[in-house]
Amino acid sequence: METTEGRAARVDVTEPAAALLRRLTAEHGPLMFHQSGGCCDGSAPMCYPAGEFRTGAADVHLGDLTVDGVAAPIPVWMSASQFEYWRHTHITIDVVPGRGAGFSLEAPEGVRFLTRSRLLTPGELAVLGDA
């Protein structure tokens, strides 16, 4: 999401991923994401029923995904230590065909959420208080 009228976000979602989130919400109820790091399916966004993964002081709430047709915003979390290396980037949650491991909810659908990244602009970083 580009900066508009002083607003900026760290997270966004593509339309195919939003469509999948609508289906998963219908099946599992409210959802959440936690961005993973490390190993086999690491560096991938993990989608869980809201509250399944206990976040705490070691986590940062990057923002919420607003998906048409899904009442509750879908929060996106990341560990605080990992955030230190990611804070200059904007992430978009996309979906691709594939077979994720981990406990992410979409794996049985034959698809996998994927994080796509770009650099935040200086303007966005200023709005986010991170310049």
Next chain:
Amino acid sequence: MVRYMAPGEAGSVVTFLPRYDHFIGGEYVPPVKGRYFENPTPVTGRTFTVVARGTAEDVDSAVRAAEGAAAAWGRTSPTERAEVLNKIADRMQRHLEAIAVAESWENGKPVRETLVADIPLAIDHFRYFAGAIRAQEGSISQLDADTVAYHFHEPLGVVGQIIPWNFPILMAAWKLAPALAAGDTVVLKPAEQTPASIHVVLELIADLLPPGVVNVVNGFGAEAGKPLAQHRGVRKVAFTGETTTGRLIMQYASENIIPVTLELGGKSPNIFFRDVADARDAFYDKAQEGFAMFALNQGEVCTCPSRALIQSSIYSSFLADAIPRVKRIRQGHPLDTETMIGAQASNDQLEKILSYIDIGRAEGARVLTGGRRADLGGDLAGGYYVQPTVFEGDNKMRIFQEEIFGPVVSVTKFDEYDDAIKIANDSLYGLGAGVWTRDGNTAYRAGREIQAGRVWTNCYHVYPAHAAFGGYKQSGIGRENHAMMLDHYQQTKNVLVSYAPNAQGFF
């Protein structure tokens, strides 16, 4: 050169069944909900078998089978268990070629690796733990003249093991061998990307194991992994994977107050000090090979040396020799014994690697070679191939900090020893590291100062059974391999005995 026939073709050394059920209580059992999922080979992208899609009901029946077998298996003598492990090793040895081709076909890795590394190592781990359990001793502590503390090793009971897809058979062996040696029974969930090759092994060894001692439930993490990690009958969970799932498994384990071992990846630094270039000799050649090790197993190794740190005075010349070597890495059909790098394990893995190559470029890193998907054409056009890629950049970039799990190395330079250690330790992870130098003192100091569980010194990607493996920092908890691994699968029983004839005098 040998080109093995693909499974399903006439003359293949291995045949996959058209369908795999769960293995529970010594027999193959269809999934309670009757569902199966397709298993494609990353070599061509085409499905070659279907596999049971397990759910909590299947996991429950597997845990019950394992509980039923636990008491008798736990009471067997170390000699008996060692004999079973040795027989498993012998059986695998006799069918090494078939197992190697099966794993290569399922995972996409070159058969050259499975023939000489993955499967021989898996076999050796069974032999190693057969020996280790026979040599294990408890201890006796004399507390005073009449009081003795005896320490016995006892099995935990049922353990849950969640296996990754990058070494479907070796990683299963890493977990199975010590657990079985320790006297535990196992419910194992293979990765959903590589659910079938372990069954090729299982078919060969099933008759050697009492029913219920090893149970395999296939399926997805959310549907089968979670109920296994949460099951109240499970006394320990071992997991190899990534950080978020590792944390989730710890959370589940906290519900039942059971231990976990977690192996969660890394971003391993591979440090080349200036003296490696003092001569253009065999050692220099070995160090150059050490640089290229990032491409081993398509980079799908948690210890992939994915950050190369090269001392500035040799930076240009070292890379000038290393890049052509990387370009010579032969990419091709995984079942061709000349192939050095095969296919990434899945399409999403391929996509993730490409997305990291994008962010690397966006952050200003320079591609020195590779940087694209590889189209090998013909039958392989649908497979998932990436060119070995070398980036040059800065350690703060995301490609230096995140595990890409592909054939991608991020290179930077350092001026002095202290800079090297600082950069090496500027990471969330601490699993592996490499140190290359002709100076023994430098090697020792660096080995001790790098915060990682395994520091390869003048070597890399060596995985003997008799060396402890595991992570510092966010790379995990606990160790695998080495006799000390037995402790991770055992309880300590202390029997404290007084041989004194008289009352203590309190009451």
